[in-house]
Amino acid sequence: MDDDGAGEDGPVNTREPRRRGRRTSGEDTRAALLAAARVEFAERGYDGATVRRIAERAGVDAAMVNHWFGGKAQLFTASLDVPVDPAALVATVVPGDPERLGERIVAMFLRVWDGASGGTLVTLIRSVAGHPAATRMMREFLLRLVIGPLVGRVAPDRVEERAALVASQVIGLGMIRYVVALEPLASADHAAVVATIGPTVQRYLTGPLP
Structure with missing residues (x-):
């Protein structure tokens, strides 16, 4: 389990550098946590990476993860540079029929x-093709924080299979619409795309699978 609530370190020894302890600049701390998180999540996956290990790699207290990001899931999202809050998306989409x-x-x-004009999301999808990490x-990110909770x-x-099918549809849509253009x-309007692709996604969600 992650140890999000680690206590503060003792006084800093000014004579010798220490790896752990607060950095003098908050932005330095945030940047160090993001860099460490990218390495840990890439190497160990979401489950294997822990808040304590990420903080140790960054040279800061584990409590700084909560201070700057709110928790492991939010740090994971920030490390991907995705301009969305997965929890907010799920909470917005679920209510209804x-x-x-x-x-x-x-x-x-x-x-x-469209809100990001492609932007970082396009860059992320392009990077996926040639980088295993x-x-x-x-x-x-998709299966654990966005599509998995929705499905x-x-x-x-067959939740995992359905989630993978939904992911194939929405990522394929992003690739064709924003990367390949x-x-x-x-250039189709949202209503037309929703009317055409929505039923396919719904079948993946609740319909019978072969």
Whole structure:
């Protein structure tokens, strides 16, 4: 288990440098935690990386993770440089008719993509193709923090398989619309995309699978 609530270190010895302890600059601390988190999550995965190990690699107290990010999940999101709050997305999309959740998921992804004008999300998807570490982090971000929680609310069975199918649809949509810019999908309005792709996502969520 993560040890998010580690106590403060004792007084700093000014004569010899120490690895642990607060840094003089808050931004230095935040940057060090992000750099350490990227390495730990890439090497060990979301489950294997712990708050204590990330803090030790960064040379700060484990309590600084909560101070700067709020917890492990938020640090993971920040380390990917994704301009979204996964918990807020899930909380926004879930309420409503379960049989139209697929439409709300597609609409949500379109809003996020368009709100960022592609931006960091496009960069992230492009990086996934040639970097195994980025691939692993993207996979775990989607399945653990975004799509997994959504699918788990309505799936009657085979949750992991359904989550992977939903991920294939929304990431494929992002790739074609924003990276490849394949027309007419690249310039189609949201309503048309939701009406076309939403039912497919819904089948992956709740429909019978072969």
